[in-house]
Amino acid sequence: MKCNDCVRICPVGIDIKEGLSTSCIACAECIDACWLKSSKRNLPPFPNYKGKIIRPKTFWLAGTTAASALVVVLLFAMRPPVEFTLSRVQEPLPAGLNRYAFTISNNTSEPLDLKIEAPEGTTLIGEHAVSIKPFGETRSKVLIKAEGKRDTVTLTLKGDGISISREAGFL
């Protein structure tokens, strides 16, 4: 008599013996049902059935996963305590005046009080002081007014033992 245990147990009501189906949710209930019957006759429930969780594939998959996790942890641990990015905003402004967008990320568990400094011969217009919560980020913009012609401007982020300089173009 034909066994239909796999069909009876299937939660989506398909007969896997008729071939693969897109309705299959890979729950493996049919394999367990088949194994209960076939193991009594010392037969595998399907041709490539190994019946073991621990096999070579398990080790290389676990090793790859552990190595990936280690890389993620190392990348996280090697992040600088503060990240500072600066870019010139492309917009028409009077000569000698440029706007800059900046982002500051605090990768530490302590709040940071920092300030942005502009080089000699320039005036920074906007908020100089920045307070960032632990693991927080702040984005803002400042204007730089320069006396005389220059091609670049370097802004420096200082405070709490931190000094990071970033250069951007100046038109």
Ligand code: SF4
């Ligand atoms: S794996 Fe689950 S859903 Fe797919 S055929 Fe077997 S019992 Fe049905």
